[in-house]
Amino acid sequence: MFDIEPIGTVHTPIETSREAPSQGLKDEIEGTIEIDPAYEQALQGIEAGDEIVVVWFADEADRSLLELDKVPGRGVFNSRSPARPNPIVITPCTVTEVSGTEIGVRGVDMIDGSPVLDLKSTLHRDLNQA
Template sequence: MSDQGFTYFPIGVIRSEHTVAKQTPIQPAYAKGCQGRVELFPPFAQGLQDLEGFSHLYLLFHFHRAEPAQLIVKPFLQDIERGIFATRAPCRPNAIGLSIVELLRIEGNVLHLDGVDILDHTPLLDIKPYTAKFDRIAATRNGWQDEVDETTAQQLGRREYQATTP
């Protein structure tokens, strides 16, 4: 194992209405109706070929406004300390985020999305198509999150988000 590190660079930027972390839903499941877009940098636009056939995408991104890394955190859905790797908190040793968003349409090098739980101007590292054939797992265990009732999760998951009116 090497400790030399890795170098990644953004392939685009994620744009959304979210500019304040505490007003941003914590997961795409709580961000329905929160539309945004990916502005892919022109040198990477050719890589969008055939993507329009997918309904959902994984976006991998850099948590550019994350707090310093912590190994123990209190997740948004509970007031109990948990190990960082048992949560999706952004203050990770490597500030890499992952969201599954709905692809609405593609216009040139711009992807229009729904279910965006990502802050505006977030650097995009990669895009991968979600496919039920490979990614869907019917029976799962969800750790401590199974202790959180859905009503509480819905309330806490949207945090202080208030929909903006056009």
Template sequence: MREIIYKPIGIVHSPFKDPIGTPIQPSAAAGIAATVEIFQEYEEGLKDLEGFSHIILLYHFHLSKPYKLIVKPFMDENYHGVFATRSPSRPNPIGISTVKLLKIEKNILYIQDVDVLDETPILDIKPYVPEFDMNEDIKRGWLENNIHKLGCSKDDGRFSE
């Protein structure tokens, strides 16, 4: 198989300079504001994005440790396969966050409910559309008994260098 190479389209500017203490999901980061600076060459691609209340950010976990296939996630004391977790240390360290889009000024996106570290490279942006992205009959796997820990769980550095 051939190698796949992505070029960042922008960068996040957030209040989180260090992984430790950072919320581990956007729903645990309510009200936290940041900006996404889209590089000038991609600014035209933002046309019509302001009509959406939420966007999906795809990004590179630039500070994550090398991956392990079995990990102990933030919200459990048991080990799980990395693909059954949202661990940032992954074979392809790609993150995903759905955030609130407040406004766009030229190439700057003002966002809220941010769980992303400062200077995180953005790989792509997609509009969040509930009819596309929501599902019914959801199973939460091992998280079913741990989801209540989300509000008090923060990054403790276990997956960052």
């Protein structure tokens, strides 16, 4: 198979999945992504105001759910729900500040302490820099 190791952890005021907004962009909840110091060089160029995509693992999600309980007849692969066989989630966020290996972000929907797998610039930003 393959191995995936978190690159960091997200810290948010969200303590349970019930408290999390359905989409981070619907709320202005702020948090901090703490990146492992081994990856600090990979943060070069990320600045306040940037839009990034946070790839994270919903380690507390229900991995047995295949059909959405709130929407009968709709499977989890037809949703953005973190409850799914492999709860890898993406959340677009706005960077509010960068300080060393800590990135302040707005638009979070992750539970406090969730592992961060990757950060990506938005496709729009990548196309503008090409």
